[in-house]
Amino acid sequence: MSAGRRTLGFSWPALVALAALAAPRVVLHDLHVVEEGRPAALLLAVVPLICWVAAVLWRRPSRPFLTVVVIGAIHGVLLAVGHQLLWDEAFGAAGPRLGDIDPRAQEAVFRVAAVFSSLVTGVLTGVVAGALAAVLSRLVIGRQRAAGSERAGGRPPDAAVPRG
Structure with missing residues (x-):
């Protein structure tokens, strides 16, 4: 098992796939198909x-906040790549301008x-969604522990049963 999977609860390809779920918005926005x-x-x-958040609640990684922050960071990379690839489609010839500075320098600054x-x-x-995932994870785990305690006759689920 990789260190990423142990810590984050998912393989790296799964983390990238989760981040990629947000990629269509970048493409559709930059191509002006979907407007804000x-x-x-x-x-x-x-x-x-x-x-x-649902994936983290399902897989229950040991560090749900960190897991979603990593997904968000990967999303940020995909977002940056998408915007760079679609720059001309998003802005066309009338891109953003900085006064009388050389247009190539302006484009570099903006990029x-x-x-x-x-x-x-x-x-x-990722921080916002990770905070939500962490809170919901604690609520779900707390409810499961409480339900397990009730089934075990009031004992905590991991309490040793006296033998006698």
Whole structure:
């Protein structure tokens, strides 16, 4: 078992696949297929995060918060790559401008800023969804322990049964 799977509860390909659930939003947004403020944009933004939290609740990794932050960080990388690949489609010839600076320098500045922004967005998204996953994990585990305690006649589930 890899260190990633032990710590995060998923293999690296599974973590990348979970992060990739949010990739369609990047493509559809940059191609102007889905515009901000529309229900489709909201669904494309929220459903992948729900999937991340659900996957963590299902697999129960030992560190659910860290797991979702890593998924978010991978999402940030995918977000940065997507924006860079679709830059011309997103902005066309009328891209953002910085006054009288050489257009190539401007584009470089904006592209670097977009990469940084994408990475920060991915990590912060992972932090928010990870906090939710951690809280829900504790609630689910607490309920399971309480249910197990009731079935065991009030004893904690891991209490030793006296032999006599």
